[in-house]
């Protein structure tokens with residue numbers, strides 16, 4: 092199957108989850124990750140706000156805020172096409188909708204965090220495979236933004252993909268720019284490579 096076909100198929104699958112399934116998945120993800128992130132104190136963590144049947148992040152966001160982590164959200168770069176910035180997100184941060192209808196913080200340069208200062212980046216994804224390959228919505232935003240940080244010795248930030256179990260496929264067709272993830276968290280499991 093081609094990448095576009097897999098993207099369509101898996102997007103339909105996750106959009107077919109019932110509200111109850113979505114709610115339980117989000118709750119279970121929070122429990123899983125709060126446990127996994129215990130060793131990290133006062134971390135700088137980038138997340139995303141849920142769109143298009145993605146695994147819900149609001150429970151996780153609340154729990155992370157309660158644990159005193161600082162949170163950041165992706166903002167579509169105003170000039171560098173296809174790149175993301177990560178901006179501080181607090182309860183009263185002014186928000187706007189981006190061109191895809193996703194809420195993002197209203198751009199404020201003083202609130203942007205350089206990527207090398209983030210400890211953890213949670214990425215959304217559409218499909219993942221048994222080797223940790225990731226397929227996103229098709230904009231190449233995360234691949235492009237993170238490309239220069241992916242090196243042999245890369246330790247920080249830790250990049251963690253988030254997905255429902257139903258987004259797992261056997262094998263994704265790879266492209267040269269794809270960077271496999273070392274950690275994907277679902278409500279049920281943590282896949283580590």
Ligand SMILES: Nc1nc2c(c(=O)[nH]1)N(C=O)[C@@H](CNc1ccc(C(=O)N[C@@H](CCC(=O)O)C(=O)O)cc1)CN2
Pocket residue numbers: 139140141142145165175190191193215216227228229230231232233
């Ligand atoms: N929640 C969330 N936030 C995110 C992402 C994401 O995948 N999920 N992104 C991850 O990169 C970036 C935005 N990328 C996106 C790329 C395409 C579409 C999308 O809906 N595409 C439509 C066509 C839209 C159009 O062109 O008008 C589609 O494919 O149906 C959404 C987000 C940044 N923020």
Ligand SMILES: Nc1ncnc2c1ncn2[C@@H]1O[C@H](COP(=O)(O)OP(=O)(O)OP(=O)(O)O)[C@@H](O)[C@H]1O
Pocket residue numbers: 215216225226227228229230231232233234235236238266268269
């Ligand atoms: N590191 C990169 N440098 C330049 N172009 C890139 C890079 N990564 C991806 N692209 C371009 O972005 C486009 C979309 O890539 P792809 O289909 O892999 O996105 P995606 O992983 O589904 O999206 P996202 O990362 O936003 O969730 C491709 O046409 C590709 O050429």
